[in-house]
């Protein structure tokens with residue numbers, strides 16, 4: 001199984017690119033943010049526990065995240081999927097260590113870590129136009145990726161996408177997540193997020209095709 005991590009701040013385009021890779025290669029797309037939001041909307045005990053943390057822009061505890069990922073990884077292995085894209089996980093060094101252990105216990109290893117590099121200003125600009133399809137979490141943007149007319153009635157805006165919260169989330173990212181850049185140093189590939197969506201998408205498909213040839 002090809003395992004790809006997408007690392008980068010809010011608005012860097014990880015979700016959009018993960019959607020393309022999912023559709024193009026049939027890989028599973030695992031966004032811990034989407035999983036947590038669906039727990040919140042289901043009203044589950046876990047959802048009630050994490051709602052405030054997500055709304056504040058802080059990180060949910062490592063234990064909760066690792067347990068969610070551990071269950072999902074087992075399901076992926078059982079389903080024998082050809083690839084999985086982890087979008088928004090890991091976000092701390094503790095999560096990265098735990099993920100290494102989970103992968104090793106399943107006889108798996110990382111194929112690549114893609115670092116979506118974006119400034120705070122660009123992050124705020126992009127998030128301010130972000131819209132989500134409430135049915136399947138597909139991501140659109142008012143200017144750079146407008147939703148088709150038939151999707152428009154289903155669009156929502158996330159509660160944590162205000163300028164104040166994006167700034168806070170960016171600071172949390174710098175403090176907690178950016179140390180992962182040196183942790184993954186040898187498997188890291190930097191993506192310049194100021195390129196167009198289609199240029200990045202082509203760059204990522206070429207990369208994944210190169211894994212598939214070498215597998």
Ligand code: AMP
Nearest residue numbers: 032033054057058059060065088089091
């Ligand atoms: P995202 O959709 O990736 O922007 O995540 C939205 C929110 O979910 C984050 O601001 C965190 O509160 C929480 N979250 C998502 N993924 C993680 C993670 N790997 N570790 C801790 N919290 C997370």
